[in-house]
Amino acid sequence: SVGRTQEIVHTLDKLENEGRLPEIPVFVDSPMAINATEVFRLHPECFDEGIAEYVLNDPDPFGFNKLKYVRTTEESKKLNGLTGPAIIISGSGMLTGGRVLHHLVNTVEHERNTILIVGFCAPDTLGDKIRRRENKLWIFGKERTLRAHVEIMDSFSAHGDEDEMLGYLSGLDREKLKKVFLVHGEYDRQEKFKSALEREGMRDVAIPELGSTFEIEV
Incomplete structure (x- = not known):
């Protein structure tokens, strides 16, 4: 929620500015990530040199027309009714809790969906099991079959040395x-x-x- 979400959103923002982002909605469904993003916006003096130069042409590196921040539980539940393509960014990163579990229940058993994991997952967490593409998963006390495509990107590490x-x-x-x-x-x-x-x-x-x-x- 802190660091990684903002990095992902900024990457999508750059793709949008370059005309490379498809015409599909993007949702950030994590109250903590939303709050953290507001802190980022309040303190542009903390941006690194690259972001500081970027905002000269785009004053909001964490926002674009296709992007919506989902704060309430009611809004989050409505995402499960989406019928077309969409990108949902949600936590927790290791898939051990949070709103992402509801989205997994709605997507994990369908081949048309893709689960993108963008960071380290501790051994035996749900995120680790999906990274290893285990066929059977337990979510909310029920066994579910992993049919969605799984992609891994380790370049979005939230931990600096x-x-x-x-x-x-x-x-x-x-x-x-x-x-x-x-x-x-x-x-x-x-x-x-x-x-x-x-x-x-x-x-x-x-x-x-x-x-x-x-x-x-x-």
Whole structure:
């Protein structure tokens, strides 16, 4: 929802601007992804050089005419009644929960559909089983047969390595960078990365404990 969805939507936006996207509707069906996209839009100063140059010609890199963001449950359910071709972007990425499960129930057993998985799936998750094209799947307590086509794209990784993250953070305006939160990864790796950030001059780096709260200026 954070990072990967925006990267996919931006790729589709570029295809639309190049006239290479077919005349089919595109839906982003993930409340968290929608909220994250709004944060991206609020902070264009955080865009990398490529996106910053792109928005000179397209002020909204995450929106185009064929695209609709689906926020409510009622809108999400209506997608199951679509009769023509469509692209539905939904989470969770490992297919372990969220609205994507309802879309899978509606699509997984039909050969006319394609399931595109765009990232890592932990072993034995539903996403992993579909990546391996297991014939029988359990969704919502019922066995279902995988007949849809399955495609894999690992280029949309939402995880940067240490050098990439350091490079990104080092390029931000230090006056606007108030605080850095490390919330992903093993604790010992977080500690090492915190030290690396501090060596780069970022003094307010936090590794939040479970249940802790912070007030953030937006």
